[in-house]
Amino acid sequence: QVTLRESGPALVKPTQTLTLTCTFSGFSLTTRGMSVSWIRQPPGKALEWLALIDWDDDKYYTTSLKTRLTISKDTSKNQVVLTMTNMDPVDTATYYCARRTGYQSGYYYYYYMDVWGKGTTVTVSS
Amino acid sequence: DIQMTQSPSSLSASVGDRVTITCRASQTIDRHINWYQHRPGKAPKLLIYAASNLQRGVPSRFSGSGSGTYFTLTINSLQSEDFATYYCLQTFSAVQFGQGTKVEIK
Numbered sequence: 001q002v003t004l005r006e007s008g009p010a011l012v013k014p015t016q017t018l019t020l021t022c023t024f025s026g027f028s029l030t031t032r033g034m035s036v037s038w039i040r041q042p043p044g045k046a047l048e049w050l051a052l053i054d055w056d057d058d059k060y061y062t063t064s065l066k067t068r069l070t071i072s073k074d075t076s077k078n079q080v081v082l083t084m085t086n087m088d089p090v091d092t093a094t095y096y097c098a099r100r101t102g103y104q105s106g107y108y109y110y111y112y113m114d115v116w117g118k119g120t121t122v123t124v125s126s
Numbered sequence: 127d128i129q130m131t132q133s134p135s136s137l138s139a140s141v142g143d144r145v146t147i148t149c150r151a152s153q154t155i156d157r158h159i160n161w162y163q164h165r166p167g168k169a170p171k172l173l174i175y176a177a178s179n180l181q182r183g184v185p186s187r188f189s190g191s192g193s194g195t196y197f198t199l200t201i202n203s204l205q206s207e208d209f210a211t212y213y214c215l216q217t218f219s220a221v222q223f224g225q226g227t228k229v230e231i232k
Contacts, residue, residue, distance in 0.1 A: 047213055049221040060220060063127055096169065111217040112160045112175035119169060
């Protein structure tokens, strides 16, 4: 059974750095084709994809936050860590991690995030 | 970046209704689109992947179609547990969610 769980501080101050950890089980990030993504949802707003790390350590970030985000993995601990610098009240949100997997059909590889954590709520306030 | 335009942003429907939600991509994305259901306080749930493939365990009243730039999610015979917010997600180039469609009880 695949599970993911997010952990981190519930409250951070403006300008601080947020560090979130996704601890997963039921799959390995050393398996070809596996990835973990981070997604957030500010109150009353849509889901927003933030970052992804592949099994081969390739990393991808949303353009709008690229300068503030760093994603990394520790395969021995089955963890993926997301850091976000210079936090602002607009970064108040529920943060989710999710497994991304996929399959190949013809020329393309079709990806999807199939299992998500329950999310962790982060409030940015002084 | 590829933009996803999802519509409507909200709709009211009754149990038993058929509901259709659409997503348009700003450029062709082949069939690289997934659909999610999100209930308050819960993790988003994958319904459809690669445009039309039903995720294991998802009721067959959910279906997806489309390719290129135009995609639809259809819910046949809406049930009470289907009242939620639905999102499309493109994975062709980077990752981009649509703005969501809130399905409310009429």
